[in-house]
Amino acid sequence: FAATSLKNALDTIAADYEAATGNSVTISYAGANALAKQIIGGAPADIFISAAVNWMDAVETEGLVVEGTRKDLLGNTLVLVAHGPAAPVEIGPGFDLKGLLGDGRLAMAMVDAVPAGQYGKAALQSLGVWSAVEPLVAQTETVRSALGLVASGEAPYGIVYATDAASDPRVTVVGTFPETSHPPILYPAALLTGATDPADRAFLDLLSGAAADAVFAGHGFRIVD
Amino acid sequence: MTDWLSPDEWRAVALSLRVSSVATLVSLPFGILTALALARGRFPGHGLLNGLVHLPLILPPVVTGYLLLLTFGRKGYVGQFLDQWFGIVFAFRWTGAALAAGIMGFPLMVRAIRLAIEAVDPKLEQAASTLGASRLWVFLTVTLPLILPGIVAGAILAFAKAMGEFGATITFVSNIPGQTQTLPSAIYAFLQVPGGETQAARLVLIAIAVAMAALLLSEWVSRSIARRIAGA
Amino acid sequence: MTDWLSPDEWRAVALSLRVSSVATLVSLPFGILTALALARGRFPGHGLLNGLVHLPLILPPVVTGYLLLLTFGRKGYVGQFLDQWFGIVFAFRWTGAALAAGIMGFPLMVRAIRLAIEAVDPKLEQAASTLGASRLWVFLTVTLPLILPGIVAGAILAFAKAMGEFGATITFVSNIPGQTQTLPSAIYAFLQVPGGETQAARLVLIAIAVAMAALLLSEWVSRSIARRIAGA
Amino acid sequence: MTLSVTLGHSFGGFTLDVAFEAPPGVTVLFGRSGCGKTTVVNAVAGLLRPQRGRIMLDDQRLLDTNARVAVPPHRRRIGYVFQDARLFPHMTVRQNLSYGRWFARRGNGPDIGHIVDLLGIGPLLTRRPGLLSGGERQRVAIGRAILSNPRLLLMDEPLAALDEGRKAEILPYLERLRDGLGLPILYVSHSVAEVARLATTVILLDGGRVRAAGPAACVLSDPQAAPLFGLREAGAILTARVTAREADGLVRLDCQAGTLWLPDAPAAPGNSVRLRVLAQDVMLALTRPEEISALNVLAGTVQEVIPGAGHDALVRLRVGDDALLARITARSAGALALAPGRPVFAVLKSVAVAPESMGA
Amino acid sequence: MTLSVTLGHSFGGFTLDVAFEAPPGVTVLFGRSGCGKTTVVNAVAGLLRPQRGRIMLDDQRLLDTNARVAVPPHRRRIGYVFQDARLFPHMTVRQNLSYGRWFARRGNGPDIGHIVDLLGIGPLLTRRPGLLSGGERQRVAIGRAILSNPRLLLMDEPLAALDEGRKAEILPYLERLRDGLGLPILYVSHSVAEVARLATTVILLDGGRVRAAGPAACVLSDPQAAPLFGLREAGAILTARVTAREADGLVRLDCQAGTLWLPDAPAAPGNSVRLRVLAQDVMLALTRPEEISALNVLAGTVQEVIPGAGHDALVRLRVGDDALLARITARSAGALALAPGRPVFAVLKSVAVAPESMGA
Ligand SMILES: Nc1ncnc2c1ncn2[C@@H]1O[C@H](COP(=O)(O)OP(=O)(O)OP(=O)(O)O)[C@@H](O)[C@H]1O
Ligand SMILES: Nc1ncnc2c1ncn2[C@@H]1O[C@H](COP(=O)(O)OP(=O)(O)OP(=O)(O)O)[C@@H](O)[C@H]1O
Numbered sequence A: 001f002a003a004t005s006l007k008n009a010l011d012t013i014a015a016d017y018e019a020a021t022g023n024s025v026t027i028s029y030a031g032a033n034a035l036a037k038q039i040i041g042g043a044p045a046d047i048f049i050s051a052a053v054n055w056m057d058a059v060e061t062e063g064l065v066v067e068g069t070r071k072d073l074l075g076n077t078l079v080l081v082a083h084g085p086a087a088p089v090e091i092g093p094g095f096d097l098k099g100l101l102g103d104g105r106l107a108m109a110m111v112d113a114v115p116a117g118q119y120g121k122a123a124l125q126s127l128g129v130w131s132a133v134e135p136l137v138a139q140t141e142t143v144r145s146a147l148g149l150v151a152s153g154e155a156p157y158g159i160v161y162a163t164d165a166a167s168d169p170r171v172t173v174v175g176t177f178p179e180t181s182h183p184p185i186l187y188p189a190a191l192l193t194g195a196t197d198p199a200d201r202a203f204l205d206l207l208s209g210a211a212a213d214a215v216f217a218g219h220g221f222r223i224v225d
Numbered sequence B, C: 001m002t003d004w005l006s007p008d009e010w011r012a013v014a015l016s017l018r019v020s021s022v023a024t025l026v027s028l029p030f031g032i033l034t035a036l037a038l039a040r041g042r043f044p045g046h047g048l049l050n051g052l053v054h055l056p057l058i059l060p061p062v063v064t065g066y067l068l069l070l071t072f073g074r075k076g077y078v079g080q081f082l083d084q085w086f087g088i089v090f091a092f093r094w095t096g097a098a099l100a101a102g103i104m105g106f107p108l109m110v111r112a113i114r115l116a117i118e119a120v121d122p123k124l125e126q127a128a129s130t131l132g133a134s135r136l137w138v139f140l141t142v143t144l145p146l147i148l149p150g151i152v153a154g155a156i157l158a159f160a161k162a163m164g165e166f167g168a169t170i171t172f173v174s175n176i177p178g179q180t181q182t183l184p185s186a187i188y189a190f191l192q193v194p195g196g197e198t199q200a201a202r203l204v205l206i207a208i209a210v211a212m213a214a215l216l217l218s219e220w221v222s223r224s225i226a227r228r229i230a231g232a
Numbered sequence D, E: 001m002t003l004s005v006t007l008g009h010s011f012g013g014f015t016l017d018v019a020f021e022a023p024p025g026v027t028v029l030f031g032r033s034g035c036g037k038t039t040v041v042n043a044v045a046g047l048l049r050p051q052r053g054r055i056m057l058d059d060q061r062l063l064d065t066n067a068r069v070a071v072p073p074h075r076r077r078i079g080y081v082f083q084d085a086r087l088f089p090h091m092t093v094r095q096n097l098s099y100g101r102w103f104a105r106r107g108n109g110p111d112i113g114h115i116v117d118l119l120g121i122g123p124l125l126t127r128r129p130g131l132l133s134g135g136e137r138q139r140v141a142i143g144r145a146i147l148s149n150p151r152l153l154l155m156d157e158p159l160a161a162l163d164e165g166r167k168a169e170i171l172p173y174l175e176r177l178r179d180g181l182g183l184p185i186l187y188v189s190h191s192v193a194e195v196a197r198l199a200t201t202v203i204l205l206d207g208g209r210v211r212a213a214g215p216a217a218c219v220l221s222d223p224q225a226a227p228l229f230g231l232r233e234a235g236a237i238l239t240a241r242v243t244a245r246e247a248d249g250l251v252r253l254d255c256q257a258g259t260l261w262l263p264d265a266p267a268a269p270g271n272s273v274r275l276r277v278l279a280q281d282v283m284l285a286l287t288r289p290e291e292i293s294a295l296n297v298l299a300g301t302v303q304e305v306i307p308g309a310g311h312d313a314l315v316r317l318r319v320g321d322d323a324l325l326a327r328i329t330a331r332s333a334g335a336l337a338l339a340p341g342r343p344v345f346a347v348l349k350s351v352a353v354a355p356e357s358m359g360a
């Protein structure tokens, strides 16, 4: 079970793994929240890679994580993107995001629900601009939709992961949020208690291996040691 | 009551009601016309129209929302046209939410009305025409009253669907508290947070209560129409 | 054709077809019975049943999926019971996807059938009873054939809905390729990935094609039934 | 088989309160539009659950509101020809006809081919009812009810939509059902000719109540009932005994006042029959007319001359023990100086005493 | 207003091919069940689009398939009383009645209160049609059509579901519509009595074709047509002139062969009328009967004795220039030695020549 945002990278890694070992990997991509609930509800999952720390916490609290296997696999950065070519923006405390937007909207994932939104909100709060732009935020179901809004030009700016921003030529990264402005963006992974096959552990180990790191990095993820 | 719902939540409830009612009422005339065309018409594009109407049912809501965005968004062809000529903007407005909800409920509405139209005895319409009623009058005085239960059924389906619609809405007009944050969006937001279930449950109960009230009302209307037609 | 769809995609198409068909066919008898109870019954829980049937329409699909997970999941009461006594498991199986799709399409199916039942002239049923047919036989030989167009309409709505259902399915049984990854889930997954739009579009076209075929078939069946009843 | 019915029911403005017995044969429910005929028939069929009532078919209780007994319609085995045909639109004519068969437990009812021929619906068998003509539909409905092999047949104006020719073919068949199979029939009709021809018993309804009931002959000659039938149908009953069938085919009947010849007889020689003679078909003469085509001349005495509303008068005669009514012009009554006690001859054309006027 | 109709249409097994003229007055379409009457009426109303045909109402072209003209039903201003009532179930009886009014452009049609009284539907006005009795429904349908103030009235067996009493009230009203308003009526009926009473013109249909057509009196006495009407309705036409209304109310008419007295006359003194006399109501005598109640005795000669199927015979007489038919027993024919050329007296009871047998 893995968060949807990992799909491209994980698919590549899994394909390589299958080719190399002959073992087959089945990956179910969905939102971290849905996956966590399903795992708590008894889903036959062996490995869980969450896009947010809190959902992994929820699973761990239920005692479903094999002790000692949880590790933060990946990290990500948060960027401000704009539609089409645009001038870079200096992101710092009190920067004039509102002025930048004009009467346009700032596309973000849901700020209370979706991790990317939560991180974005935290960042804007710590930079002291949240209250100014809050009424202008268009919250979407997923971070991808936020990217879509910017890509199609419906919203001039949006806050998304660097990994997403890299994938779409219609958007320009105009700035990166300082890592200190928001809680660390981490993708924890863990072996679940339902896993019996030793290959499961092997695959999890592989994910933190160098080959995997290269793939993840290729998709814009930050590798956490 | 106010104390156990936050202002944002209240606004979500009110907005949902507004969006659903407007979506239902505005789409009703189109629904009736489309149902009429599908039930009675024999024209070349019949199959196409039928398919088009069902599309929102077949497609995942996100896709529908995305297509809406491409069409009716600020940069969409229709959206630009409407904006320039009529000043109608859907993007990021509650009207957009209503549009999305209306389109998602449209197939349900059309099907119910169509079934009702197909059940009308054409002999009664013939009788009306011999009494001097033109086709329009026949429709207004005979067909329409007779399909009223079907229209009510279609409207309530569309309304219920609109109350629950979320995927297309959020994709199209996103989720702006007080403007486009409907009840389902709010519920969704709570579900995304660990431990948000109880708050979500509260909103779910409200949604259910509202929809049930509408449902009971529609039942009652349908029954009283049916009873009148039976003659008692 | 095989070359422009990956095996996983093929499996998603096949699975969607299977899930939708099974969901439609299995829920059909229940749909007919429920519609019958709602159209004809005068029992205490009438309003409640009516509300319950509409619930999946009112609730955001995610909520429905979550409720399904709580009820029919491995840890759910009903799920555990079914597992222990009948060995039926829904969780994370395609059967679960079918259950979710069936439940989501149920209100549409019931409403269409109910409208058809309400349009049947009870005088014909009375005539059948004077000819010696018990209530069951009256239903089988008179009511059922007369509501066939409504049943077809209900089934096609449910099928279309099942083809597009996604929110409840992915919440309930997740998105496991070859097991629970239906066409809409696959589309959704592609939409969430950078550069997945074209692949998503391809799958959308397939979904549309399948649903249109089903739609045309149902149109044809309905028309030929209607023509037979008209006597031509 | 005897049907006995007691019913009380009220709709908004209409109250039904009837009690009658329908002995074997054809019982005709007769009355103005809206007087409650269909309501009674529906209650017998079990389609209407009356507020109070008791319906017995011989000793089987079909309904008893006191005992909370109500046999459901499909167990009553009662065939019903509805006022509106109510054919099943999704079945062919043939399937409609054989529908009741599926459920008739005891076998060999009427032959389907025979009924089809009788009703002239052979060419329609593969058609669906949607586009049949009004009369065709009604004929199929009659066939369907008869073929369900019922114990009792309810017919609500079954022949109203049919032409005289078709009626003339179906009526004898209904008579045969009545006489041959002993199938009791409860029959609603507005046609006095049909009533006179078929009825064993007549129940006269008016405003939801029984106005008159009894053997057909009695009710039809009841002066009280005359307004309901119309003046042209006023008549009286003669009792006669069939004595011989003569060489030229005519049947000789003796009654107290003289001899009658009829072209046909409803019974074998030696039996007693009742003849209905319309007041309109009776001519009066002071001397026995000779050399005329009318064969039937009866001697009697005037009992009463009742002036009518127009220029006519109804003359009641006594011929033997029987009464006879004659409708003549007031002028003739004067010209012949008709007054109680005056002896007269009643002339009836034999062909006017048609077979359909004879109650068995 | 004259309606002229030429139609060709075929359904699966049935082909319609008719042409007729309906002059002012009542034109009755008569024929067996399934012969195509409703089909013709539907085409006139515009509800059926025939494959070939031309329908003219005076000089307005309602339909002409050659010229591809077809006036839509709502512009034809033709009232239609359907064989099945087709009331609007969602409207009250009153709303049903006034439905046509909304669309009638020219004002002052018949008075709604008057029609309601005539049809006896006053107590039903606030009810909905769903639970009306069969006859009540039909009466409302008649009212609805008349009140739509049409130029032509189509009536498909409008009185079939009604009792004699109600018919006796409605028929004179239809006669008044015919005569007073000059409203042409195309009327489908199975009842010879209705035909005889109302019809100006009779169109006899058989299997989709016109078998006979013309003034009512001619068609009704056409021996060719007799089987379609039934033998009991065989009759002939006498032409007579109304000469006086006498003191006791009887009307004196002279015809070539003698004098007739009728209780009522369809025309004022001095006018010529046609009388229909049923063969069944004619008695023959060799000597002029005296002291009898029948006032009407005509002298004539036997032209032909036609033996019937049973024990009866049809005797054709010549009385003056007119023909007269008498139906008597074969025995009487023998006893009176009836043969062509033999002089006889025809006795008709005056009351038997009822007003409904008179064509104007
Ligand atoms: N739409 C149709 N398709 C096929 N056959 C039809 C259609 N309409 C009528 N018919 C047939 O045409 C014939 C004439 O029908 P029509 O209704 O005109 O008869 P009718 O003279 O009115 O008879 P009735 O007195 O029984 O009402 C019937 O045999 C009928 O079955
Ligand atoms: N379900 C009902 N509710 C209210 N009134 C009714 C109902 N059914 C019948 N009536 C009324 O009861 C009366 C009797 O109806 P019924 O159908 O028995 O008449 P009918 O004698 O069959 O008349 P017709 O000869 O016109 O068919 C009518 O006045 C009718 O309007």
Ligand SMILES: [Mg+2]
Residues within 6 Å of the ligand: D037, D038, D039, D083, D156, E133, E134, E135
């Ligand atoms: Mg009735």
Ligand SMILES: [Mg+2]
Residues within 6 Å of the ligand: D133, D134, D135, E037, E038, E039, E083, E156
């Ligand atoms: Mg007809």
